[in-house]
Amino acid sequence: MARKILKSYEYKPAKLNRGYTRKSLYINVGDLSVQAKDISQMMIDKFVGGKGFDLYYLWHATLPETKWDDPENEIVMSAGPLGGMTQYSGTGKTLVCGISPMTGIPIDSNVGGYYGPLLKFSGWDALELQGKSDKDLVIFIDGNKGLIQIEEDDGLPEDTHLLNEKLTEEYAEDEDDKVNISVVCTGSAAPHIRFGMLNFSFYDPRRKTCRVKQAARGGLGTILRDKKIKALVVKFKGVKPNLNDVADISTINKIGVKYAKEMHDLDQKQNGIRKIGTANTVAIMNKYDLLPTRNFQAGGDPEAVKIYPQVFIDNFITQGIHDGCWYGCTMSCAKTADHFKLLTGPYKGQCVTVDGPEYECVAGLGANLGVFDPRAILEENFYCDTYGVDLISFATCLAFVMECFERGQINLENTGGLDLHFGNSESVLEILHQMSRGEGFGVIVGQGTRRCKQIFVEKFGADPKLLQDIGMEVKGLEYAEYCHKESLAQQGGFALTNKGPQHDEAWLIFMDQVNKQIPSFEDKADALYYYPMFRTWFGLCGLCKLPWNDIVPADNGKTDDPAKVPEHVQNYVDIFNAVTGKSIDKDELIRQSERVYNFQRVFSVRMGHGTRAEDYPPYRSLGPVSKEEYLSRQEMYDKQIREVHGKDPESLSIEEKMLIQRKHRENQFEKLMDAVYKRRGWTNEGVPTAEHLASIGMDLPELLEVLETHENKEK
Amino acid sequence: MIKVNTEDHPWNKPLTVQELLDEKGYIFPHIVVRINGQYIEEDDYATQLVQDGDDVLVLHLMAGG
Known part of the structure; x- marks a missing residue:
């Protein structure tokens, strides 16, 4: 690695106490300034952490009139006081906020992967990124050495799967060290669309590849590239059970063991999430008339059996490997299709690991686009991830566009010759490739449903009332994938x-x-x-x-309010108190x-x-x-x-x-x-x-x- | 006539909880059944009968997504 170092900043990593470092890191990529800030008791008392800290910083960094692409807009991320625990499932989330290119108001998005916890163990409860650079940057944090480097991109790849592999290889000392690296980046489509997302990596030593989870909603990846940040990299070696220096480790251990037993004994009976992840619910949604089909027109389709969980389990999804996106999670929902051969695009013919499919992927890229082909869904899944495209906004927006096409509101001339009838997965993939290349009708789709409505009316003479009725967005953000018109x-x-x-x-x-x-x-x-x-x-x-x-616990049904899962709510109360020492x-x-x-x-x-x-x-x-x-x-x-x-x-x-x-x-x-x-x-x-x-x-x-x-x- | 989740449902002969779930198309694996407020164990779905006039609550425990 011979990237030019534009700025180097040394610091003494703050020690964690009861879930907090009480320090946050501010980096301005415009003037390359770096600053350590103290986190006040008021912030902890009123905002707790995670999204609370993000919004607090974002408020004070921006003005009422700040737009998403103004230099003062920030990407802020924080793991929260319970983040990075290893004794209870689902404790590795990072919350990311910014002023959204889609909505013009704060967006928040939560994501797995290792970046947030490793950032915290490197001494930082939160990270603020402000300013705009004139050259592409990589920001590297070494949490063991207490070193931050802002480096100039020397021709790194644009797409996630390649960029992650390269950066992980570069910053790790050897194969064993790769698990200590996490990368945040987006992909080649993000500069051309408004719903570019962020990928957070974690290295999977069993598959020997980088895996990704997404902070997908609201265009955070688009902001990252607008700031000309190519990637964030953190390195921290030494993850162990009590890095949070909690107040009462015994209680945490006890609750963690109890929950792990529940998961072991009940998952297969209740959900089967350890076999297929969140896509376990696709069949349920179809049966209950809730699976959004062809732009939310229907709540299911007989053809949906072709994309049921068992089809993916039998044909694509690797079984028998633990698939957590953070240490200690026994839910193991982060599934993959390994050795998946791509049939289109710049990586055609290559075999890749596809992270997914999650429920939103199968429902959105599948049923809602009328695509009942599991292979096509996985290929769309892969390209959304590596190009940095929020697949929920993509699917919901394109479903709207396809209905416009079928109803004659737009035509082949408008789409540049793309046949956008529902079910045409070749066209779906071509739209994605156009987003990556920054050309064609894909760039229009990439502006999101709200702006597509305006363009279709003003430029293509579409009916504004119809488009308002069928364009599934509120505040400028696309709906997630549930057909809910009877609730x-x-x-x-x-x-x-x-x-x-x-x-x-x-x-x-x-x-x-x-x-x-x-x-x-x-x-x-x-x-x-x-x-x-x-x-x-x-x-x-x-x-x-x-x-x-x-x-849920086996006896949850006997409680007064089973929908709230009272025992698990109490788990969270007890864990919070055990970490922070509060009551x-x-x-x-x-x-x-x-x-x-x-x-x-x-x-x-x-x-x-x-x-x-x-x-x-x-x-x-x-x-x-x-x-x-x-x-x-x-x-x-x-x-x-x-x-x-x-x-x-x-x-x-x-x-x-x-x-x-x-x-x-x-x-x-x-x-x-x-x-x-x-x-x-x-x-x-x-x-x-x-x-x-x-x-x-x-x-x-x-x-x-x-x-x-x-x-x-x-x- | 019986009530299922507050709505009328025709009753023609005694049927088991499992038969009622099948009839309603309730395939979600994660539910709670109560008959006239009484919690029914899952092991009893195949044998517990639903009688005319019963008030049956079938709670699908999904507040997720």
Whole structure:
């Protein structure tokens, strides 16, 4: 390695105590300044860590008018106080934030892989990256030596799988040392699209290759390349069970052993996630009419059996190898298709390791694009990863584009000759290759659904009303892959989110649509208060959500509230206390999240967003847009017309029935918004009140100032 | 007539919990069943009968995604 070192910075790695180093690292790639910052007690008390620290730094680094590509925008990442534990499953997550190229407001994305924990063990609770470089850079942190180097790129590869292998090889002393390296990078598509994502690597000594997990949502990879950062590399040797220097290791060990036994005894019976990862739910979603198909028009398809979990297990996914993305995780969900031969693109003919497929991949790149070919899905999966493309935004946006094509809103001339009928996987892959090359119609698709709508209307003469109805985005971010139009609670679970319609805040479809557990608006509002707050907490602490409820104790069903998995909630309370030495209970856990959740909402308000007007979903999210959709569920919809509206469906045309449904469903959503805002302590316009902030201990002067400014504007 | 998750469901003859789950298409492996508030062990699904007028709760334990 002979890269030119532009800046060298030596430091004494801070010692961890009770989950924190109390130091954060600031790097400005514009002027190459490096600074160690102290993390205050106020930050720990109010923001906890992880996404909390990220948002705090982002707020203070940016202005209300900051755009995603302004130099002051930051990429901030933090592992959280529980991050890097090895005794409990799912403790290696890093939370990443920035002002999003998709939404113009803060985005947060959580990711596995080793970078966040190794960064923390190198002495840093958080990392801020600000400024814009004029040349491509690699930022290397050696956590054992206490050394940071900013290096000039000397022609490193653009794509993830090659870049990771090269950098891991370069910085490791030998094969055994590779597990001590983690790389953050994106791929060749990221500079050309808005939904470029970040790959976080971990070296897999069994396969002898670099694996990746993704901080996928919102265009964080696009920001990385806009700053001309090619890669971040951290090296730390010496991971062991108590690097966090916790307050009570005995309690942690005890809970960890108990949970590992649950996983061992119950996974095969409850989920089978250790065989196929999160793609285990594809068959379930198809059976329950929830698998988004052909741009969320339907909730399943008979052809979906071709992409069921067993097909991948039998034909592609390597079995019998532990597949955790951090040490000590017994869930082992990070599966791969090894020795997979590519049939298209620049790596055609090569055999590669494909990380995945996860549920969102099979549902999005498969069913939602009408592609029921497991081979094609894996090839799309690989190219999304190596090119640095958020596959959820890609799939949902392209599903919209394909429906536009099928409905004659765009044509072959507009697409540069690409036939975009659903199911055409060759065209799907070509769109990806165009994104990588920065050319053709792929670059337009890469602007995301919101901007595609505008382009199709203004340049191609498409119908704006239809496009608004079928373009599955809120706030500029594409929906995650669940067909949810029969669950009012989940309609809110997607649209009434801080960052946009991602399922990591609330997934209430079964509770609402199947179990009928939350029938009233107040019930739904309670769920849309509790679950987003509870799940936000994982992001404050550096945790993965999956171990909370993908496996549950054998006697969970006998508890008062099995959906919340009370024993696991108590595990988290006990672990938090055992790490930090604090004494929280399950209510304070929710309160910790609520502070950060409200901070994020006010952050959006500060940027001129974050109000009711921006929480409205497209109608496809709420009900049937087309006659075909109505007819596919006619029995159910007619029954609703009869029972809810007291009208005889036989006496009405489909158009009349669709109009009745639409009015009713839009009205229901308005009422849901009212109930949810009230439950969250917000105004009817969706803005947190000063009184509510005071009641949760989050009435910081900078927040109150934003609320006052907003109120004055509204007058 | 019985209730399944608060909705009416036709009942023609005594049927086991497992037969009811099959009838409803509830294939999700991770559920909790309660009949008139009484928790039913999974081992009993094949033998526990559902009678006319019963109020059956089938909770799918997925708040995930």
